[in-house]
Amino acid sequence: MGKKVYVTGLGIISAIGNNVAETLDSFNSIRSGIGKLEHIASRHQTEIPVAEVKASNEELTAMAGFPKEYKNTRTALLGIIAAKEAVKDAGITDIRELRTGIISATSVGGMGMTENLWMDYLNTEKSGDWLRYIESHECGDSTEAIADSIGVKDYLSTISTACSSSANSIMLGARMIKLGLIDRVIAGGTDSLSKFTINGFSTLMILDKENCKPFDAQRKGLNLGEGAGFIVLESEEAAKGKKIYCELSGYGNSNDAYHQTASSPDGAGAYLAMEKAFSVSGLKPSDISYINAHGTGTEINDLSEGTALDRMFEKKVPMISSTKAFTGHTLGACGGIEAVFSALAIKNNMVFPSLNHVHQMPELSFTPEKELRKDQKIDHVLSNSFGFGGNTSALIFSKKN
Amino acid sequence: MEELINKLKGEIIEQLNLEDVKKEDIDNDAPLFGEGLGLDSIDALELIVLLEKNYGIKVANPADGKKIFQSIRTMAQYIQDNKK
Amino acid sequence: MEAYIKGIGIISPQKTFDTKDFLSDVVEYDTNSLRCIEPSYRDYLNPTLARRMGRIIKMGIAASSVCFKDSGIAMPDAIMTGTALGCLEDTEKFLLAIIENDEQFLTPTSFVQSTHNTVSAQIALQLKCMNYNFTYVHKGFSFESSVLDGLMTIAEGNGKNILVGGHDEMTDKYYRVCDRVNYWKKETTPTMELIKSKTEGSIAGEGAAFFMLSADKSEKDYAKLRSIKFIYKPESQKEIETRLNEMLAEKGLKPADIDVVVYGNNGDTRYDGVYDQLRDSFFSNSTSAYFKHLCGEYQTSGSFAMWVAANILKTQSVPPSILIGDKKHSQIKNVLIYNGFMGTDHAAFLLSQC
Numbered sequence: 001m002g003k004k005v006y007v008t009g010l011g012i013i014s015a016i017g018n019n020v021a022e023t024l025d026s027f028n029s030i031r032s033g034i035g036k037l038e039h040i041a042s043r044h045q046t047e048i049p050v051a052e053v054k055a056s057n058e059e060l061t062a063m064a065g066f067p068k069e070y071k072n073t074r075t076a077l078l079g080i081i082a083a084k085e086a087v088k089d090a091g092i093t094d095i096r097e098l099r100t101g102i103i104s105a106t107s108v109g110g111m112g113m114t115e116n117l118w119m120d121y122l123n124t125e126k127s128g129d130w131l132r133y134i135e136s137h138e139c140g141d142s143t144e145a146i147a148d149s150i151g152v153k154d155y156l157s158t159i160s161t162a163c164s165s166s167a168n169s170i171m172l173g174a175r176m177i178k179l180g181l182i183d184r185v186i187a188g189g190t191d192s193l194s195k196f197t198i199n200g201f202s203t204l205m206i207l208d209k210e211n212c213k214p215f216d217a218q219r220k221g222l223n224l225g226e227g228a229g230f231i232v233l234e235s236e237e238a239a240k241g242k243k244i245y246c247e248l249s250g251y252g253n254s255n256d257a258y259h260q261t262a263s264s265p266d267g268a269g270a271y272l273a274m275e276k277a278f279s280v281s282g283l284k285p286s287d288i289s290y291i292n293a294h295g296t297g298t299e300i301n302d303l304s305e306g307t308a309l310d311r312m313f314e315k316k317v318p319m320i321s322s323t324k325a326f327t328g329h330t331l332g333a334c335g336g337i338e339a340v341f342s343a344l345a346i347k348n349n350m351v352f353p354s355l356n357h358v359h360q361m362p363e364l365s366f367t368p369e370k371e372l373r374k375d376q377k378i379d380h381v382l383s384n385s386f387g388f389g390g391n392t393s394a395l396i397f398s399k400k401n
Numbered sequence: 402m403e404e405l406i407n408k409l410k411g412e413i414i415e416q417l418n419l420e421d422v423k424k425e426d427i428d429n430d431a432p433l434f435g436e437g438l439g440l441d442s443i444d445a446l447e448l449i450v451l452l453e454k455n456y457g458i459k460v461a462n463p464a465d466g467k468k469i470f471q472s473i474r475t476m477a478q479y480i481q482d483n484k485k
Numbered sequence: 486m487e488a489y490i491k492g493i494g495i496i497s498p499q500k501t502f503d504t505k506d507f508l509s510d511v512v513e514y515d516t517n518s519l520r521c522i523e524p525s526y527r528d529y530l531n532p533t534l535a536r537r538m539g540r541i542i543k544m545g546i547a548a549s550s551v552c553f554k555d556s557g558i559a560m561p562d563a564i565m566t567g568t569a570l571g572c573l574e575d576t577e578k579f580l581l582a583i584i585e586n587d588e589q590f591l592t593p594t595s596f597v598q599s600t601h602n603t604v605s606a607q608i609a610l611q612l613k614c615m616n617y618n619f620t621y622v623h624k625g626f627s628f629e630s631s632v633l634d635g636l637m638t639i640a641e642g643n644g645k646n647i648l649v650g651g652h653d654e655m656t657d658k659y660y661r662v663c664d665r666v667n668y669w670k671k672e673t674t675p676t677m678e679l680i681k682s683k684t685e686g687s688i689a690g691e692g693a694a695f696f697m698l699s700a701d702k703s704e705k706d707y708a709k710l711r712s713i714k715f716i717y718k719p720e721s722q723k724e725i726e727t728r729l730n731e732m733l734a735e736k737g738l739k740p741a742d743i744d745v746v747v748y749g750n751n752g753d754t755r756y757d758g759v760y761d762q763l764r765d766s767f768f769s770n771s772t773s774a775y776f777k778h779l780c781g782e783y784q785t786s787g788s789f790a791m792w793v794a795a796n797i798l799k800t801q802s803v804p805p806s807i808l809i810g811d812k813k814h815s816q817i818k819n820v821l822i823y824n825g826f827m828g829t830d831h832a833a834f835l836l837s838q839c
Contacts, residue, residue: 257610
């Protein structure tokens with residue numbers, strides 16, 4: 001188990017850019033992606049801000065490299081765009097040359113299409129080529145569309161553990177490589193906005209009507225977002241001689257076992273996940289240069305996560321930020337998207353700012369970074385992702401020695 | 402008031418799917434959350450929707466639920482005071 | 486990567502719950518949508534908790550409870566489950582509320598319960614189990630992914646007793662929706678006629694099955710799980726046979742060493758050819774069995790098949806209700822499951838006698 005797993009390619013699409021270059025540009029110009037919902041007809045359009053990818057499904061189809069006739073869900077299209085970028089970035093030209101897998105993650109799969117067509121599906125008098133979307137409802141269907149678009153055949157899986165989903169797909173990919181089951185994995189996740197999730201989170205009364213304020217004492221909730229983030233993980237042998245962003249050195253998953261939706265006040269699950277990640281990596285908390293927090297901006301998450309961090313780091317929390325005020329909370333995709341950010345932080349020695357933070361949380365010892373920093377030596381990044389059902393995950397990315 | 406309390410009990414049993422609970426089992430002054438009926442934060446959100454749907458009363462801040470839903474009586478009182 | 490199957494809990498359209506009986510009294514149906522025979526949940530859940538739960542969540546908790554009891558393991562070192570459709574009933578409920586009420590007066594309960602990982606999360610919550618907890622949602626690879634993860638976790642030394650499972654429910658509406666893309670037979674097909682039907686389409690099924698995979702051998706084990714392989718969109722019969730040969734060779738076995746093969750025939754002429762060809766040539770020396778006439782076709786039907794295979798090994802018998810053709814074995818040492826969902830996601834499991 002002493003084997004190393006390297007990150008050799010990145011792909012991303014979110015409200016702050018359709019690829020890695022655009023994403024970095026948005027960070028450099030401090031441009032948040034949160035705004036008005038444009039691509040879904042919803043009665044909440046003007047009232048609930050979201051971080052939407054700035055493209056229609058037709059535009060996404062073209063970006064994904066397909067002709068107009070190609071029909072798929074927004075979730076699949078976002079995933080295809082990000083996965084293709086990651087594969088290209090990793091310099092992979094023949095995907096079948098090595099045993100390659102794809103592990104994706106999503107929270108609602110093809111729901112964005114199902115919610116518009118459901119009544120028509122049930123009406124046998126109506127018919128059309130839209131019936132093909134029936135099969136795209138299942139979460140795994142978006143993964144198969146991604147796999148087919150890049151030619152992956154050796155291993156496919158899809159994980160859905162709510163908002164920790166794609167951190168878990170990265171974890172599984174690394175474990176499979178370490179066990180020698182596979183040589184490389186394209187791992188991450190994809191989720192598109194839907195009325196289903198917007199209304200769902202709205203019933204929980206945890207959506208901020210303004211831009212979210214992670215770790216602010218007056219935070220009011222989260223903003224939903226959409227997007228996809230994939231990274232290419234390769235074994236030491238497969239990555240030999242290649243451009244390497246960083247090593248995935250640690251990972252851990254745990255369950256808070258406290259409540260179906262709410263995190264425990266002391267963040268017990270979060271603490272355990274981080275503890276496992278440190279144990280796998282052999283690192284200590286003081287080795288961490290930057291934390292990309294889950295930091296959704298809800299009252300409960302930020303207190304729970306912050307409390308667990310204060311305990312883990314003995315109140316000496318290193319530079320920390322939540323990037324959710326840029327991308328919104330992309331649910332099943334956020335672990336993948338933030339894995340891309342973690343790799344970029346290490347490669348470019350940068351720390352992304354936490355936007356909209358004004359008031360210190362009295363319960364916590366730390367204050368998130370408010371400015372973009374590009375002068376930092378970033379050796380190890382901790383990335384947290386927590387979800388419904390008490391699911392808590394932590395990943396550690398490290399500069400290659 | 403008693404009539405409203407009685408009506409409210411039926412609505413709560415239905416909304417929260419309290420299959421085994423009968424109206425007479427709910428004490429007017431017993432706490433709804435924790436010990437009493439054993440309701441939790443998700444139930445509080447359900448009750449907020451009940452107020453909006455059945456009585457036209459909007460509760461914007463979920464934290465206000467704590468006061469309103471102390472017991473059936475406090476809930477009925479809140480409805481009486483705020484009903485349009 | 487191997488493990489012992491120490492305990493099982495299963496709810497299915499057959500009398501499988503709370504019994505050790507192995508298909509001696511098969512329930513025959515005259516419908517194209519088989520539903521589970523459900524127990525009374527009062528013995529497994531207190532009513533305060535159960536009141537919010539959809540059918541599949543209750544089934545998952547009850548089936549896993551039986552698995553804990555059967556295996557004698559009270560606290561698993563990890564929980565991983567597979568479900569293609571998640572909590573379908575709650576998903577539909579919330580979806581319909583959005584449509585009917587035009588996004589107003591919505592309540593959180595069905596949304597919260599609709600999340601795909603609700604079953605594995607609720608099991609953890611009931612046990613206060615803070616260990617590793619994953620939910621796989623990849624169509625016909627959902628349950629299979631949980632089994633692979635279980636074997637990986639044991640191989641890594643990260644746990645000795647791992648709960649894996651598969652669960653999916655069918656609803657009246659979703660049955661009708663899938664019917665529009667020709668999943669199901671148009672004519673009503675009696676249970677024992679399924680694979681003789683020679684028409685397109687299958688019958689719908691559902692179920693919840695949990696297994697305790699253990700690193701340590703014990704008296705009560707059903708079988709040893711030795712390997713699982715995924716074959717995505719096989720391009721030819723030859724590809725399937727090549728992959729099966731590789732899988733068997735890794736364990737020092739040849740096709741002739743497989744005493745019983747459990748096939749995923751679902752009565753759909755579009756997909757049954759794959760199984761029939763394997764039976765006629767590749768595994769021509771093995772006894773053949775099938776199972777989908779008893780549980781219906783669903784994405785996590787591999788979990789019902791694993792219950793069948795484990796019991797074939799434990800009881801050293803192949804019940805007549807699942808037998809295809811003649812018995813060709815004397816002793817049953819090795820059982821292979823070959824199962825696929827709608828032609829795309831194929832998987833093979835190898836189980837051996839302990």
